[in-house]
Amino acid sequence: MNYKDLADLIFPDAKEISYYEEKYPARDLPEGAVVSRFAPSPTGFVHIGGLYQALVAREMTKKTGGVFFLRVEDTDQKREVENGVTGIVNSLKDFDMEPDEGMITETEEKGNYGPYKQSLRKDIYEAYAKYLIEQGKAYPCFCTPEEGEEIRKKQEAAKIRPGYYGVWAKCRNLTVEESAEKIKNGEKYIIRFKSPGREDRKIKHHDVIKGNVDFPENDQDIVIIKADGLPTYHFAHAVDDHLMRTTLVIRSDEWLSSVPLHLQLFHELGFKAPKYAHIAPIMKNDNGNKRKLSKRKDPEAAVEYYKEEGIPVDAVKEYLLNIANSNFENWRRANPDKSVDEFDFQLNKMSVSGALFDMVKLLDIGKTVISKMSAEEVYENALEWAKEYDKELEEMLEDKEYSLKVLGIERGNKKPRKDIAKWSDVKNSIIYMYDEKFFASDVTYNYAKISDKEEIRKILQSYIEKYFDINDDKDMWFNKIKDLAEEMGYAREVKEFKANPENWPGHVGDISTVLRVALTGRQNTPDMYEIMQVLGKDSIVKRLKKAIG
Numbered sequence: 001m002n003y004k005d006l007a008d009l010i011f012p013d014a015k016e017i018s019y020y021e022e023k024y025p026a027r028d029l030p031e032g033a034v035v036s037r038f039a040p041s042p043t044g045f046v047h048i049g050g051l052y053q054a055l056v057a058r059e060m061t062k063k064t065g066g067v068f069f070l071r072v073e074d075t076d077q078k079r080e081v082e083n084g085v086t087g088i089v090n091s092l093k094d095f096d097m098e099p100d101e102g103m104i105t106e107t108e109e110k111g112n113y114g115p116y117k118q119s120l121r122k123d124i125y126e127a128y129a130k131y132l133i134e135q136g137k138a139y140p141c142f143c144t145p146e147e148g149e150e151i152r153k154k155q156e157a158a159k160i161r162p163g164y165y166g167v168w169a170k171c172r173n174l175t176v177e178e179s180a181e182k183i184k185n186g187e188k189y190i191i192r193f194k195s196p197g198r199e200d201r202k203i204k205h206h207d208v209i210k211g212n213v214d215f216p217e218n219d220q221d222i223v224i225i226k227a228d229g230l231p232t233y234h235f236a237h238a239v240d241d242h243l244m245r246t247t248l249v250i251r252s253d254e255w256l257s258s259v260p261l262h263l264q265l266f267h268e269l270g271f272k273a274p275k276y277a278h279i280a281p282i283m284k285n286d287n288g289n290k291r292k293l294s295k296r297k298d299p300e301a302a303v304e305y306y307k308e309e310g311i312p313v314d315a316v317k318e319y320l321l322n323i324a325n326s327n328f329e330n331w332r333r334a335n336p337d338k339s340v341d342e343f344d345f346q347l348n349k350m351s352v353s354g355a356l357f358d359m360v361k362l363l364d365i366g367k368t369v370i371s372k373m374s375a376e377e378v379y380e381n382a383l384e385w386a387k388e389y390d391k392e393l394e395e396m397l398e399d400k401e402y403s404l405k406v407l408g409i410e411r412g413n414k415k416p417r418k419d420i421a422k423w424s425d426v427k428n429s430i431i432y433m434y435d436e437k438f439f440a441s442d443v444t445y446n447y448a449k450i451s452d453k454e455e456i457r458k459i460l461q462s463y464i465e466k467y468f469d470i471n472d473d474k475d476m477w478f479n480k481i482k483d484l485a486e487e488m489g490y491a492r493e494v495k496e497f498k499a500n501p502e503n504w505p506g507h508v509g510d511i512s513t514v515l516r517v518a519l520t521g522r523q524n525t526p527d528m529y530e531i532m533q534v535l536g537k538d539s540i541v542k543r544l545k546k547a548i549g
């Protein structure tokens, strides 16, 4: 009996690997085109760090005319949740990052290199495991979990490296006959890789992000096919990224230490290894301590959070590019109006250690992104968000014509308003412009400097009677507020006041604050002239009267 007979006994129906090699030929792509992928597990949660990796992969494939695909790694069936693929697919869609190939719904896919869901690739893994067994590079292991535990304890007690290797790898020395005998007796087994490595030898690896790294060779006989018949991550990675013709593996740096094993697997399988780019995790400053963004502790770790909060997709992408590439910020300064898609992403400009997540910065980008949008764009985005998350805002936006006027205030000019960072800010930033909301609310009027009720009444009354004319242009309008200030004994100009503050109780700004608060209930709003033009005469008079009353 030889290895081939053992392989046939274990996988009698597996195809020759040549079948798969032909079925998934080298891709016909221009020189230098990067093929990369996003390969999450469907655990019902897309981590912002995952989206970050996917964005980097997509940037690289896009700029080189390559292929970005989505592969679902569902070989750990205990961790799987229902509709987990849908969650991943939708998250990519939400961020305009649909893959060129791979899963497109829970069960459907596109592309010629599938199936793109690992649980559907069992026959493929078997073929390659069989191929390794035939060559004596893999073997069945009959050790029970209890035996494994025993080995671990002994290693711990002796303070030596844990794992299944060297003298500890009991089943690696079974003869083909012994193994066949056990199998025929119905003993349970898994398949292990027979590592040719030695711990005292070093390998050199060049990582596209981390640079040159030295590792000891792998000498662990890792599991390649588990008891449930599915492959481990390591084996599936080698087989899939080979057959899907991945040229650049972009993944979390928690996998960096597995590189020696992975290179060995590629080598023993006769595959050309891809390049690797290991990305540092996104970190968070937690009271002075730097730690990974945690799924458990940080709501912003979930991609879903950004959608619920209504942080614009472009802001999130821009922010991620910002922390991904040190030269992004300069590029943005030089090209304030270009789309993020025009940025020339450089993999070697990625930070080697983890970037700090900064919500303030992200929201700041959100404000800039929204400030550049037209009223129509803000309207459409806010409405789409509101439909899902805020009924009241949705109702407010029903009057599209009026809403466009409201959202158009201080927009489309040189210094557009920057008070909206996310779609969930929209309601609060415009609600006072809607009469049915404004008059139904208990407005608390806080007039800042001027607090005497009688004085305020006089200011407002006089404004309605003598100065207010909806048809005034902006200069005229402001002149009249100055006139009003003068009538009330206040300085016409702020400058005059500042030179001799003892001469007046206040200045024109204090008077216009009274008007602003009376009209909106707020001390800070966008341009009051524009606000008044949108509110219109009737609403203005009614609002001033409400304040007087």
Ligand code: GLU
Residues within 6 Å of the ligand: 038, 039, 040, 041, 073, 237, 249, 250, 251, 252
């Ligand atoms: N399923 C693996 C993970 O989520 C993928 C790693 C990789 O991209 O190869 O960590």
